[in-house]
Amino acid sequence: MPELAEVEYYRKQWNTGLGQPVTRVELHDQTRVFRDVDAHGISAALRDQPFSGSWARGKQMLFQFGRKAWVGVHLGMTGKLRSEALKFRPDKHDHLVIFLRTVALVFQDARQFGRVRFDVGSEPPEWWRKIPAPPHEQTFTKKMMAAFLARHQRLPIKATLLLQTGFAGIGNWMADEILWQARIAPHRKTGNLQPDELDRLWRSARSVCRKAMGAIASDFGDPPRGWLFHERWSRKGVCPKHRTPLKCATIGGRTTAWCPQCQK
DNA sequence: GTAAATGTTCGGGC
């Protein structure tokens, strides 16, 4: 599920516990989501620390406990965060459960493409600081975007939009939405885009991200009416503008839908 | 039974 706005929605699901101390941590230590971290180290380090901070950037989330313990979460393809009452019983895919004074914070992920990180230090960890500004932020400038595109000239633009090092938070449906709204065909080589197309791409990226945040981040509502989003999931989909049947192909390794009439 | 799913990461080729 989770792209930029869904990630922000899930991040907030843990807010009910802010300020409360950790009483106990329960985890399935041998699962893939804990690759590269000492799962038991997390339990020991969090015990008695207050849940003190919560941030999202692109598809990454960062949670702070006390002053120096940092838990990073990436939701992968099927990850979710939620809060539960203390008495709940974790099920098979609840890999990490942080019990606080009155609520339990749960990370669930059936496919386990998601990931939990753990760092100790007085500053946010290195991996977090390296995440670039996502398109809805002021600091995502057209110049910055153009410089990134220049490094991936041979990739189809659809594949370039999926690179988290330049378009933090963009995933498969948002990339298709951005290209449709910018009227650019997904298979176009990144290096062949003309200046007016770059301008449309930049505006579309910012607009789609902002509106998606507005619609989804607070209550997981639907994206605006008239978006490609509502059509792109079925192979019966049509262009919201004039009902032309959408084209479908694998581009950049992912299923891509576009309107052959609007997007050139 | 088979295919596909809102995502990364690795290894190999260029």
Added chain:
DNA sequence: AGCCCGAACATTTA
């Protein structure tokens, strides 16, 4: 040293 492609990861659902 980059860049680019395809396979791999693990599970559920259509």
